[in-house]
Structures are given as C-alpha cells and as structure tokens.
Amino acid sequence: MASYVSIKGWIECSDDDIKIIQENINNFWNNCPFNIEEKESAKIYKSGWIFPTNSFNWSSYIFFGACVKSYFIIYFEKCIKTIMELDIEISGFFELDYYEDSYKVNWKINNGNLIQTTN
Template identity: 25%
Template structure:
C-alpha cells in the first residue's frame, strides 16, 4: 500500500510571481497529486495566495519539494524585494511532522513544533 505524507500549506506572492508559480506547477503536472494545488476564486487586494493540500505517497515527496524549491527561487518582481514566502506542514505516517518554510529564496525544512501534534491524531 505504501507510506503516505499529508502535505498542507500555502505560498504568498505578488501578481507577477503568481504567473511564474503557476507555470512551474504546470510544468510538474502529473494529473494526480498536482490536483492538490488551488487558488482562491478571486484574489483579494495585493497579496496572492496559492494553497496545497493532499495525502501523497512518500515516493512523491521529491516531486513536490522540487516544485517548492523551484518556486522559492523566483526573484522579487519589483524594487521592494519581496520574495515568495510560505509555510507547509508535512505529516509523515512513520517519520512524524516536519515544517517546510519557503523564505529567502529557499526551502528550509525542520521538525515541526510539538503543538502541531494534534494534526497527526
């Protein structure tokens, strides 16, 4: 049956970066796990959000983290210098929960705080 990881979280960006994010997501489309990506029906104000939520096989983690790493590298689109930011929690059936931060142009992974333990129950 395989081992699964529950991945849920979001990215925040501006409108120009959103186009680049959607191109990256499309380039990794697999007609299965890529269905976990969604955006609001209507963006409100200046920050654009992209959400992901799905239970994926452990073997697909590389597919997902490769996308996130590529997205994190998208440069700021204007002089204010804001890069894409985000936060994901990945609850592994065997290995526990990790926190994935998208910041400063990279994906930073660390053990999740114990206060998120309830998500594994």
C-alpha cells in the first residue's frame, strides 16, 4: 500500500513572474522521466497548482495543495528547486504532512535557499 503526504503551501512573487513560474512548472512536470503509472499521477498532481488570474498591489501568491504518494516528494522538491533557479525573486512556505509517520516537515524558501525544519 502506498503512503501519502499532504502538501500545502505557497510561493510569493511579483505579478510579472507568474507566467514564467507557471511555464517552468509545466515544463518540469511534462518532461520528468516518469513511468506510465507515474505520468498519470503527475498530471493529477500538477493540477494542484493554483495561479492568480488577477493581480493587485505588488505581490502575487501561487498556491499548491494536494495529497501525493510519498515517493513523489523528491519530484516536488526538484520542481521547487527549478523555480528557485530562475532569475527572479521569490519566497515561500510549504508544509508536508506525513500521515502514516505522524510528523510534519516545513520548507521555507528565502533568499535562494530551501530551509527544511521538522515538527
């Protein structure tokens, strides 16, 4: 039986960077070397990203929320890191809740670093 992890969080960026982040996420998930079963799951998981359609003031927030198979965490982390490699300024926070193991991991994106803490 597969174990699952609940991931929820956000990336803060400028309005101008939403499109490049969205393209980066789509490219990452479309080009990852998954097997056939994983490709179907990846399509579903990719839909967990929510992008703002209207901008206001000076910051925008891109949200993610989904329960994923635990082995997809490595891909999700790689996706976040590809966003961090873009020449844009972002910050963010994600909480990973491991159901079976009853613990949580927090990822904080700040100044180009992904900082991980465990609860």
